[in-house]
Amino acid sequence: MTANTTFSRRTLLTALAGAGAATLVGCEPTPAAADPLPDPLLVTLDGGLTVLRGTDRQRIGAGVATADGRLVWTAAANGADTDLWRVDAGRGDASERVRLPGRWVPQTASTDGSRLALTTERLSATGDRPAGRAETPVLIADAAGVRQRLRLPGNVVPEAFTHDLAGLFVLEWLPPAAPDRYRVRLVDLATGVTGPLLTRAKTPVPEGAEEEMRGDGRQAVLAPNRAVLYTLYTHQPDHQHTRDRISGRPGSDVHAFVHTLHLEQRWAYCVDLPHPFGEGPADGHTMAIAPDGGRLYVADVGSGAVAEISTEELTVRRVATLGAGSGPAFAAASAERLFLGAGTVVRAVELAGLAVTAERATADPVTGVLLSPDDTRLYLGQRAAVCWQDPVTGAELGRAAVPGLVGLHAPARPA
Template sequence: MERREFLKVTGGLAGAALLTSCARPPAAAPASPAGTPRPPAHVLFADVSARLSALDTRSGATIFSTARPVAGAGWDRLYTVSPAGELLTLDAVTGRELSRATVPHGVVARVVSPLGDVVALGAPAPASPYGRPGRRSTTLVVADPSGSTAPKVVRLKGNFEPDAFSTDGKALFLLEYLPATSPESYRVKAYDIERGSFSPLLTREKRPVPAGAEETMRGEGRVAVLSPGRDRLYTLYTHQPNHLHTRDLVAGRTTGVHAFVHVLDLGQRWAYCLDLPEPFGRGPAEGHTLAVSAAALYVYDGAGGTLLRAGTESLEIERTAVVGASSGAASAASEGASLYVAAGPSVRSIDPGSLAVRGEWRLPAAARGVAVTPDERAVYAGVTGGVVRFDGRAGREVSRIAVPGISLLRHAATRPDG
């Protein structure tokens, strides 16, 4: 949908201009009629024309945009490398620079610790880590974004990609792709930054995983979500033929699954795989999505229209329900007592306990991400050419904002001055 067509449909706000600077105040919001309460001010984070942009929802203006950033755990900070080779820490709402640190040239920010005090940098992520040419060795940089200490260069034999930091920032979890020069699978490893060596992961029972019994995974990592407590990373994998979990390898069993959620405890350093039942994993990877709350994780499969809920403590599936099939890319957002799934031309509001569909909102184009504000009052859905805002409590559309070039809506935050 072209910008003029989106505005014709919406009759709404002026389009956002993509700014190339890292910080510029937003354009003044249009005046409201006398006696009309102004809507709460929110900031949306979206991928726009190969950059991450922060968008003001009142004016529709781009506050700032930046290339290849990594968001902090609470989306209060963004970390990116400048053309001059400096690691910049930006205030995520305003784009204001908070600190900078010199790092080697040629690297980009890849992973940030839960506290935001350590950043792992490396080569840009490949379009696909599988197949040739791979690489025989990997160089990573572990940096203090404040610049108080010099960055540490880590050189490893093998093909590795950074995945997450431990909660204390002392260990870096890595994905090792095997074989190194023509990968067909990967496994998770823990690298002790201070010691400069690998340390064993634990099973959920807190037992060290024996050497050679690490899980070897095959397939596509669809989406990774950090827990609200910032102490676990949940990653949804699909299309896993002949995948063997650590518990199966240790027991000498052979089995296969098509989709599962990999649970990595960043504090206690254990890993566990929650198998998903059929037909999860058989449909298109982009039709699957994952959302996480403090009490539960939710996985949706658009091909079958099935949603499941699993407890984060038990890591057992508690309920499944058919909520409606959709084609195309799916996304989900969980906040408080709210759960939303966006796929195809609609957003579904779902009761997180019963998994009953509370309501369905139609979109003017295919969904490109969904985000809910911390107060749960506003729900935003990205679509081709813009963003649609819904009132989460009244269950109705409120407004539309034109955002030319948007490919994915990632997050919604409340402006401190709003």
């Protein structure tokens, strides 16, 4: 699975204003824009996934990566069939190609990168709704080839594997022929049977009580321990959580929430976000998780709101308002700071007080924000370039031209 990112390039219309924040200028164009990258990065170019390594470019093409960017599965048509192989993004090594009968598209990888679900067309768990259909062909594969063929009844989109690889979480779209809502279900890969998830109390969800969602799945973030997947949803008219349907209470007027999916224990739970989350554009929302996995931060640059969620309690601990802006939003978090990029501004937010400590202007709209594995470099994707700064001072440390850059995925660490 991958963490979804919106890569549009609308310019920031309103300058982000944080009280007491220092204004710094970073990532301005330089005449010689060929600095070698200190860390290999997995990025998206116009032609698909690519690893930037020093001054080299390793083009991988269309495919899906693990959330940590270590492994990438990619496929290419070979006559009426499909060639499949896996790339270690950190090292650049590729596995032997295996032939899959028929035409298939990589859809989602297991968190360890050992298993892959493929579909006959590209689908998205955090994108547009699929076309209507009565059943969905799914192929499960690994580096040796086909492990299992499934023809799942209904209109489903594979989202994630269970931690033990025995199950596949899917989004089931309803009604199948003309979908307008969806629910999360679990496919038992031994039997091919689809059923409901568990509640947070680890009891089966009663029939008729599964929550059905409408709206936009904006972004997915995997916990550092790879056990929990957090997905941010916005614009949820007439949505009612499982806990409300079981209790019989009416749902609250919530426009955004974080869907928490436990990949080991197979339960799901939704953390509601308060007003004004979800009322602005979906691409203005973003989230990042702290390195220890204990805190999840959700930001809406349209309103300036930032929420801190306790991942142990699954509650919103704090909400702060930083000042409104606009444009597609991106985030990365260290133990001490949250970095938010939108339009031509990057903000450093000190986590102890959820306060802006610096604003940094960029020459072009930001298309991605990443921290190096040691947190000593902040990478910014821009139009046809990647630059990197000192996260504390904002000083520019280097800049590399990357024609065709669409967005940043993750540091490409060896598997």
